[in-house]
Amino acid sequence: MRWAVLLAGGSGTRFWPLSTPDTPKQLLPLSGSGTSAEESVERLTGLIPRDRTLVVAGARLAPRLQERLKLPAANILIEPRAASTAPALIWATWEAQRRDADAEVLSLHADWAVGDAAAFRRTADMALATARQHDRLVTVGMVPSRPETGYGYIVPGAPLDDTARTVARFSEKPDAATALDLMAAGALWNSGLFAWTARRLLEEVEAHTPEVAHCIPALRVGDVERFFREVTPISIDIGLLERSGAVAVVRGAFAWDDVGTWQALTRVRPKDPKGNVVVGEAFVHESQDCIVWSDRDPIVLHGVQDLVVVQANGRILVMPAERAAGMKHLLDALPPEIRDITP
Amino acid sequence: MRWAVLLAGGSGTRFWPLSTPDTPKQLLPLSGSGTSAEESVERLTGLIPRDRTLVVAGARLAPRLQERLKLPAANILIEPRAASTAPALIWATWEAQRRDADAEVLSLHADWAVGDAAAFRRTADMALATARQHDRLVTVGMVPSRPETGYGYIVPGAPLDDTARTVARFSEKPDAATALDLMAAGALWNSGLFAWTARRLLEEVEAHTPEVAHCIPALRVGDVERFFREVTPISIDIGLLERSGAVAVVRGAFAWDDVGTWQALTRVRPKDPKGNVVVGEAFVHESQDCIVWSDRDPIVLHGVQDLVVVQANGRILVMPAERAAGMKHLLDALPPEIRDITP
Numbered sequence: 298m299r300w301a302v303l304l305a306g307g308s309g310t311r312f313w314p315l316s317t318p319d320t321p322k323q324l325l326p327l328s329g330s331g332t333s334a335e336e337s338v339e340r341l342t343g344l345i346p347r348d349r350t351l352v353v354a355g356a357r358l359a360p361r362l363q364e365r366l367k368l369p370a371a372n373i374l375i376e377p378r379a380a381s382t383a384p385a386l387i388w389a390t391w392e393a394q395r396r397d398a399d400a401e402v403l404s405l406h407a408d409w410a411v412g413d414a415a416a417f418r419r420t421a422d423m424a425l426a427t428a429r430q431h432d433r434l435v436t437v438g439m440v441p442s443r444p445e446t447g448y449g450y451i452v453p454g455a456p457l458d459d460t461a462r463t464v465a466r467f468s469e470k471p472d473a474a475t476a477l478d479l480m481a482a483g484a485l486w487n488s489g490l491f492a493w494t495a496r497r498l499l500e501e502v503e504a505h506t507p508e509v510a511h512c513i514p515a516l517r518v519g520d521v522e523r524f525f526r527e528v529t530p531i532s533i534d535i536g537l538l539e540r541s542g543a544v545a546v547v548r549g550a551f552a553w554d555d556v557g558t559w560q561a562l563t564r565v566r567p568k569d570p571k572g573n574v575v576v577g578e579a580f581v582h583e584s585q586d587c588i589v590w591s592d593r594d595p596i597v598l599h600g601v602q603d604l605v606v607v608q609a610n611g612r613i614l615v616m617p618a619e620r621a622a623g624m625k626h627l628l629d630a631l632p633p634e635i636r637d638i639t640p
Numbered sequence: 641m642r643w644a645v646l647l648a649g650g651s652g653t654r655f656w657p658l659s660t661p662d663t664p665k666q667l668l669p670l671s672g673s674g675t676s677a678e679e680s681v682e683r684l685t686g687l688i689p690r691d692r693t694l695v696v697a698g699a700r701l702a703p704r705l706q707e708r709l710k711l712p713a714a715n716i717l718i719e720p721r722a723a724s725t726a727p728a729l730i731w732a733t734w735e736a737q738r739r740d741a742d743a744e745v746l747s748l749h750a751d752w753a754v755g756d757a758a759a760f761r762r763t764a765d766m767a768l769a770t771a772r773q774h775d776r777l778v779t780v781g782m783v784p785s786r787p788e789t790g791y792g793y794i795v796p797g798a799p800l801d802d803t804a805r806t807v808a809r810f811s812e813k814p815d816a817a818t819a820l821d822l823m824a825a826g827a828l829w830n831s832g833l834f835a836w837t838a839r840r841l842l843e844e845v846e847a848h849t850p851e852v853a854h855c856i857p858a859l860r861v862g863d864v865e866r867f868f869r870e871v872t873p874i875s876i877d878i879g880l881l882e883r884s885g886a887v888a889v890v891r892g893a894f895a896w897d898d899v900g901t902w903q904a905l906t907r908v909r910p911k912d913p914k915g916n917v918v919v920g921e922a923f924v925h926e927s928q929d930c931i932v933w934s935d936r937d938p939i940v941l942h943g944v945q946d947l948v949v950v951q952a953n954g955r956i957l958v959m960p961a962e963r964a965a966g967m968k969h970l971l972d973a974l975p976p977e978i979r980d981i982t983p
Contacts, residue, residue, distance in 0.1 A: 314940075580978050582970055594951065595978045597657075599959035599970045604944070606958050608937065608951075615949050615958055616942035627925055627942045635923050635938045 299425055300400050301345040302389040304489075305334055305354040305362055305407035306379050311558055311624050314612035315590060317638045318357060323408040324365070327556050328565040334407040338366050340414045344421055345403060348372070351393060352407070353385045362407075377525040382489075383536035384528045387502055387509050391516050394495035401425050402498065404491040404533075410565040412552025420549050424492035427461045433545040434501060434538060435492040436464065438485025439553045444476035447557060447622060449487035449534055452479070453546050464544045467534060485546065487534060488553055497543070505540040506531070558621035559605045562588050573598075577608075588618060610638045642768055643743050644688040645732040647832075648677055648697040648705055648750035649722055653971050654901055657955035658933060660981045661700060666751040667708070670899050671908040677750040681709050683757045687764055688746060691715070694736060695750070696728045705750075720868040725832075726879035727871045730845055730852050734859050737838035744768050745841065747834040747876075753908040755895025763892045767835035770804045776888040777844060777881060778835040779807065781828025782896045787819035790900060790965060792830035792877055794889050795822070807887045810877060828889065830877060831896055840886070848883040849874070901964035902948045905931050916941075920951075931961060953981045 307321030316322045323334040331339075338350055347367065353374045354362050363373045374389055386404050393400040403421050411417050420437055428435045438451045447470060454463035467487065468479055503510050508529035515523040538544050554564050563586075566574045573581045577591030584598040590607045598606065605621055607614045612635065616627075628636055650664030659665045666677040674682075681693055690710065696717045697705050706716045717732055729747050736743040746764050754760045763780055771778040781794045790813060797806035810830065811822055846853050851872035858866040881887050897907050906929075909917045916924045920934030927941040933950045941949065948964055950957045955978065959970075971979055 578978070580974055582973050591956070594954050594956050596956040596958070597970070597974065597978065599957065599966075600963040601947070601958055601960060604958065606956070608956055611937050613934070613937050613939040613949070613951055613956060614942065615939070615944055615947065617944060620943040623942075627940070630925050631923055631940065635921070635940065 298349060298397050299345050300393040300402050301341050301350040302386060302402055302404045303337055303350060303352045303407050304385055305352050310628050313624055313628060314614055314638060315607060315609035319640050322556060328410040333409060334362060335365055337405060337407045340411060340417055344418045351389050353389050355379060377522050380525055380528055380530040382533040383506060383509050383531045384525060386533050388524060390495045390498050400495040401429060402493055402495055406489050408556060410554045410556050416551035420551060423460055424547050427545055427547055428492040428494055431457050431461060431545055432497055433543045434498060434541060435545045435547060437488055437490035437549045438546045439488050439549045441480050441486050444473050444480055446470060446473055446476055450479045450484040451487050451546050452484045457545055461545045461547050464546050467539045485548060488549060501537060501541045501543055506536045508536055559588055560618045560621040641692060641740050641743065642688050643736040643745050644684050644693040645729060645745055645747045646680055646693060646695045646750050647728055648695050654967050656967055656971060657957055657981060658950060658952035662983050665899060671753040676752060677705060678708055680748060680750045683754060683760055687761045694732050696732050698722060720865050723868055723871055723873040725876040726849060726852050726874045727868060729876050731867060733838045733841045743838040744772060745836055745838055749832050751899060753897045753899050759894035763894060766803055767890050770888055770890055771835040771837055774800050774888055775840055776886045777841060777884060778888045778890060780831055780833035780892045781889045782831045782892045784823045784829050787816050787823055789813060789816055789819055793822045793827040794830050795825065795827045796889050800888055804888045804890050807889050810882045828891065831892060844880060844884045844886055849879045851879055902931055903961045903964040
């Protein structure tokens with residue numbers, strides 16, 4: 298049967314001061330109506346039921362996620378520590394197989410904005426079918442809309458059928474010039490939406506991912522603590538997909554955004570005629586291409602452009618939009634009494 | 641005897657959202673320790689006593705001014721309406737003369753920042769002596785430190801003695817090029833610090849200021865309401881000083897600032913090594929030449945420059961420093977529910 302694995306970790310830094318370790322972006326209504334975590338589960342309706350939806354998160358978020366997502370308690374998999382995506386996905390896939398020997402797994406992240414849920418489900422259905430039919434690990438590639446340097450790119454190889462291709466190579470976080478070349482060559486963004494059968498995934502891990510494979514015996518005896526203590530943190534892309542020859546790519550036919558920075562709000566929120574995105578009370582005067590978020594006070598912009606101005610959780614942040622990708626650099630410099638937001 | 645007339649009106653727009661009609665800038669600690677209204681009275685200590693210090697203000701501010709400035713109630717002159725500086729100064733001078741037939745008047749504004757109180761008193765003393773000795777209306781001119789286009793300029797004429805000159809001409813709010821020419825020609829800023837004998841002032845008003853002179857009979861019968869109802873609003877500069885031939889100028893030998901915009905804080909407040917002025921809690925990261933004022937939340941700047949960022953009275957304002965002179969333009973556009981700050 299089909300299972301979903303939702304990665305819902307997150308340190309809550311990218312949308313500081315709105316996001317916090319207790320309320321990272323997947324628990325915020327960044328793109329509009331609901332939180333992306335709730336929308337991620339809703340979006341699977343008709344494809345994968347809630348009782349076969351597993352969520353991987355840290356202990357701090359687990360209770361809130363279970364409550365918000367209305368999932369069985371046993372479906373919240375609590376990571377003893379954050380160890381990147383390979384250990385989390387391998388553990389969750391192993392767990393799906395433990396409950397269902399013939400499990401097929403769709404892996405996704407809890408913090409995406411997706412434009413068209415039906416198209417998303419059609420793509421996910423196709424990816425799962427491809428994984429079964431070709432016995433491969435399937436990545437869903439997104440057609441790039443900009444030469445983003447923060448993503449990984451997938452260069453498709455030979456056709457496997459009408460919709461799936463092999464992967465010629467991966468290119469992780471290219472510089473801007475390389476990203477433009479990749480776009481021109483038809484490369485796709487590696488979204489993190491994957492499909493595989495549990496059996497095939499675990500075979501490939503045994504063959505290619507010693508950093509994790511050597512700890513799987515701990516899972517067999519139910520010792521998740523030991524698994525995470527002994528595992529080497531590594532991403533599924535670097536630790537497995539780039540090493541395996543059994544990868545395929547299908548093209549995602551839906552608008553997708555990982556809402557990775559404050560600047561992403563200009564893609565997932567409506568803009569005024571001057572390109573400003575406003576959430577909360579504000580007056581934007583002779584200003585353009587700004588992002589304004591207020592959780593309390595009216596914010597007045599007067600004659601500025603390309604700024605992010607946020608009031609949230611008793612903090613005010615002002616930066617150029619182009620700095621939005623450098624939040625970690627800022628947070629490393631911030632004094633703890635300003636940085637740390639307690640509930 | 642010597643009297644001081646302190647103009648303390650003000651609409652509270654220039655330092656929005658910190659300043660309000662109930663707390664205009666002369667009641668704010670903009671330049672540091674105390675409010676400029678209090679400092680203005682303190683600064684006269686030893687030159688003019690409080691019981692001969694008159695304050696002109698609207699009814700809204702009068703009670704607070706009397707309390708803060710520790711003045712006799714009879715020394716607060718309540719303007720029935722704001723009618724620019726000529727009616728206010730002529731009324732207050734007339735009132736000083738009513739109480740003291742031989743009154744000498746020093747007129748000043750309640751919202752200045754002055755660097756050296758002793759030097760201020762020496763200049764004021766000299767201006768009052770010059771007014772008596774030469775029987776002229778004396779303006780104190782400040783040596784310009786920048787080609788300010790918001791001020792009036794005084795071009796000095798022939799020497800009257802070692803320290804005083806006649807006035808060749810006035811130039812009101814010149815454009816930037818003219819301001820540079822004026823600076824090069826030795827023109828001085830017209831600060832609004834004046835000295836005159838009440839007798840001479842009222843003679844010159846009768847001769848040159850029909851807009852106000854025709855209403856003085858109302859003052860003789862104690863009808864201040866009628867005086868203000870019938871008077872034509874006009875500034876003392878345009879209504880009298882530019883018309884009278886009996887004006888002199890002495891040079892002010894002290895640092896002076898009218899703290900007219902948010903940008904003025906860079907002149908009257910200490911700056912960090914990158915030129916930022918911070919009042920309240922803030923963290924200024926990789927940013928320069930900014931002005932930050934917070935009355936509640938920590939403000940974090942990240943990679944910006946030349947910005948004014950203010951949180952005050954439940955409003956947040958972000959604008960380039962160069963827009964600070966355009967507050968009226970902004971406030972005219974602001975929706976009342978954001979603009980109007982109630983105590």
